Amino acid sequence: MITSLAIGAIIGFIGYSSRFCTMAGIRNLILLRHKEMFMGIIGILAGGFIGFSTLSLINPVAFQNFPILLKIKLFTKLSKLLLIVIGSLGLGIISTYVDGCPFRMHVKAGSGDLNSIIYLTGFYIGIVYFILFLQDIVMSIFSF
């Protein structure tokens, strides 16, 4: 619990000082042909791959299904893929409208942007609402 807070603080510090945002990376590439922010996404892919592959040699217990693409888990259910596509489409649209992916909105909230605090209030209420009321409905619709 405390470690998660500490890791979050480190990530938040780096996120503030680099203005890292996944949405801005793709948007700037499409709209302005700026590559700098998009390199952040390349960086997270590269860093994750290097980290996962080297540390899975040191501590293989924690990475039981590391290269998932070698296991059979791939393309399990059509409904899950549909949920992923719908969810990420919505996330993309909303992130562009509010000018920041959810991570960036947390960083903005920490640096004193009251608009993003309003956004986050809606965000957390949305999570509570989904768990309490929508989860069973969605699971019953997307159960094919």
Next chain:
Amino acid sequence: MFMKIKPFYAGILFGLIFAFSQAFLGYVWKDAYAYCTIGHPRDLIFWLTSILTSSKISQYTLPLLSTFGVILGSFIASKVYREFHIVKIEKSNLFTTFALGFAAAVFGLFATFCPIRLFVLLSFGDLEVLFGIIGYTLGIFLAIKLMRR
């Protein structure tokens, strides 16, 4: 005092931190789950509801405070760089911002990952997530087209 970091190096640092925390800090019950803007508050709320209703707590439903840690970390960073300033609320957009946050949470829980974990999962080797990246890029593209009108 501190140098600003380029996004590329920040991304590499993020990836290494996520891998490190999965290897040594015990975030092992899901793949690449060291940080998730959607999943960690959801687990926190699961934990709270299971306490309030005094039902059986799952072994892995821990209160994960990383999202609040991010707010704390960026607050510290903005104080360190002496850039902390309060941006006032735009009263005309108050409800829209709130509703968009609500919708973002619902869509995020549809997909069960936040954009950051989307890319971390891809580096973890999960090819299902490619559909998520296609959807995310398409969503951004659509929103740009809609906003230009």
